[in-house]
Amino acid sequence: MTAPQTVDLLIEARWVIPVEPHGTVLDAHAVAVDDDRIVAILPIAEARRRFEPRERAELTEHALIPGxxxxxxxxxxxxxxxxxxxxxxxxxxxxxxxxxxxxxxxxxxxxxxxxxxxxxxxxxxxxxxxxxxxxxxxxxxxxxxxxxxxxxxxxxxxxxxxxxxxxxxxxxxxxxxxxxxxxxxxxxxxxxxxxxxxxxxxxxxxxxxxxxxxxxxxxxxxxxxxxxxxxxxxxxxxxxxxxxxxxxxxxxxxxxxxxxxxxxxxxxxxxxxxxxxxxxxxxxxxxxxxxxxxxxxxxxxxxxxxxxxxxxxxxxxxxxxxxxxxxxxxxxxxxxxxxxxxxxxxxxxxxxxxxxMGWSERIGTIEVGKQADLAAVRLDAIETQPVYNVISQLVYAAGRHQVSDVWIAGVRKLRDRVLGGFDLVELLERTRRWRDRIATA
Known part of the structure; x- marks a missing residue:
């Protein structure tokens, strides 16, 4: 039996929306990421047999879309x-x-x-x-x-x-x-x-x-x-x-x-x-x-x-x-x-x-070989239930407040709505100082 392949990240989602092919929805699929790139897109059960991730993201009520x-x-x-x-x-x-x-x-x-x-x-x-x-x-x-x-x-x-x-x-x-x-x-x-x-x-x-x-x-x-x-x-x-x-x-x-x-x-x-x-x-x-x-x-x-x-x-x-x-x-x-x-x-x-932007070979879809720029949208809230057509739900009912997790080039930037890499208190203080300066200029 072949040993599982080690990868940096395995994202398991209720739905994966690759965008290409057009209108496709993949139920209960996983996206495997190694370094900054997508290396596989496959059903969750198969992904668990094939890959040993250093980090696993289980998104049981989410749609995973390209960033x-x-x-x-x-x-x-x-x-x-x-x-x-x-x-x-x-x-x-x-x-x-x-x-x-x-x-x-x-x-x-x-x-x-x-x-x-x-x-x-x-x-x-x-x-x-x-x-x-x-x-x-x-x-x-x-x-x-x-x-x-x-x-x-x-x-x-x-x-x-x-x-x-x-x-x-x-x-x-x-x-x-x-x-x-x-x-x-x-x-x-x-x-x-x-x-x-x-x-x-x-x-x-x-x-x-x-x-x-x-x-x-x-x-x-x-x-x-x-x-x-x-x-x-x-x-x-x-x-x-x-x-x-x-x-x-x-x-x-x-x-x-x-x-x-x-x-x-x-x-x-x-x-x-x-x-x-x-x-x-x-x-x-x-x-x-x-x-x-x-x-x-x-x-x-x-x-x-x-x-x-x-x-x-x-x-x-x-x-x-x-x-x-x-x-x-x-x-x-x-x-x-x-x-x-x-x-x-x-x-x-x-x-x-x-x-x-001239970057469709790098980003814009969830495809093997592309950069892992990804966003997860949680759809189990009152405002987005029930789900009949997940793409329609994303466009007509979901809001940005339902984005739970974000990756850029395989690096996690948002984890369960918590933003990494920012001192938000200090950023907002600088923003208020600019408001005061602009308003009184």
Whole structure:
């Protein structure tokens, strides 16, 4: 008789939701993890015969899912949660957010905001994010210190900030950060030009050249509001999408965020050229930016990803809430109760977001050989009983407060709702100090 194989971890779950194949639910299955990777997925009884784990997690009332992937965040802005609510987009951005950022932005603000966000994300089952903010060097150091997976944006914008004073400085610093992170196991980079209305053609052309040379994604706010379209027609004689297409940026590396203003031809172009679209439904509703036609996009074959946006416009990093909103609003926009079904929405929040970030070979599904980024959701509460369809229950009934356990690259970050690696009392004290400083500035 063959001796059991020693592995680091065996997670036994009532249900395993691998996401791929689409809509699959594995009853009473286990996931074996060694080092940072998944080495087997098999029925619990067979797993107990085959493996001798150093640690066993018995999740008898839980669904085990891939860690959720938040494909668009501004996580330092967790410190601005609720700062500028109930105002139009232009007022929110130009009169509230940008002036506040100008007063407080710096390395400490970025570090503390990201730490607050990481704690929130892990407690909500999110194990990876696509970051878009300033001081990417500080971002990377903070994510790395907490063992959290992230792509940090290399910002480009046409006005001076605390991070860089000129176009050349933005690019010089971007390349230096990218070089520093080139071989990092958890942290990657992407170019993050803010938006077509704040970035020049010259900067976009440089980004296109460097993106091709370095094989880096381009993380861009695009077609966020109707005003953005009309202003571009006035200033450039074309829609923003056509402008960046003319430069060469409409390709498989483009992560197009928001996309609330789309023609059928633009959707078809995204499908043909391999663009990923990140849907941020709650932020878009709150700022009245418009509605991304998510079901039409999905049916056209465009990769659909999900993001929360930043806490200054959402006001949380809750992908469970986002999934529910995406499904419900998507049905309304499509005028089809079958649109954006639960399995497709969960796929967008996992595999779709990982694919948008260029990391679908590493994460986003529960498959042998992939990194063990996993989240367990306990479903035996009154609010999620009885269970008929576990994927539907995750999207329509469960909440982030039911996430019990989280692993990133095989390392446990949340154990039975207890967060490891944080001094929460001290973190909250720093958060209160930022609130006082921002409120009185």
């Amino acid at each position: 959720l992937v938040n494909a668009h965040v501004h996580n330092p802005m967790a410190l601005m949660r609720g700062l500028a609510d109930d105002v139009p987009f232009a007022v929110w951005l130009q009169e509230r957010i940008w002036p506040a950022e100008a007063r407080v932005m710096g390395p400490e603000f970025v570090r503390d905001g990201i730490e607050l966000a990481i704690a929130e994300m892990i407690r909500g089952g999110t194990t990876c994010c696509n970051e878009n903010y300033f001081f990417p060097d500080v971002q990377a150091a903070t994510y790395r210190r907490h063992g959290f997976r992230a792509r940090v944006g290399l910002p480009v914008i046409e006005f001076p900030t605390a991070w860089a004073r000129s176009r050349d400085e933005y690019f010089d610093k971007a390349l230096a950060v990218h070089d520093d992170l080139r071989d990092d196991a958890l942290i990657g980079t992407a170019f993050a030009p803010h938006a077509p209305y704040t970035v020049s053609d010259e900067s976009f052309e440089r980004i296109h050249l460097l993106s091709d040379q370095l094989d880096l994604p381009v993380h861009l706010h695009l077609h966020e509001t109707a005003g953005e379209i009309s202003d571009s027609l006035r200033d450039h004689g074309m829609r923003p999408f056509a402008r960046i297409k003319q430069i060469g940026l409409v390709n498989e590396r483009l992560i197009a965020v928001h996309m609330t203003q789309l023609t059928d031809a633009e959707i078809a172009e995204c499908a043909t050229r391999g663009v990923s679209i990140v849907h941020n439904v709650e932020s878009n509703m709150k700022l009245l930016s418009g509605f991304c036609p998510a079901e039409k996009i999905r049916r056209a074959g465009v990769n659909l990803a999900l993001g929360t946006d930043g806490c200054a416009s959402n006001n949380d990093l809750d992908l469970f809430g986002e999934m529910r909103s995406v499904a419900l609003v998507g049905k309304l926009i499509a005028n089809d109760a079958a649109a954006l079904d639960a399995a497709s929405v969960l796929r967008a929040a996992t595999y779709g977001s990982a694919r948008a």
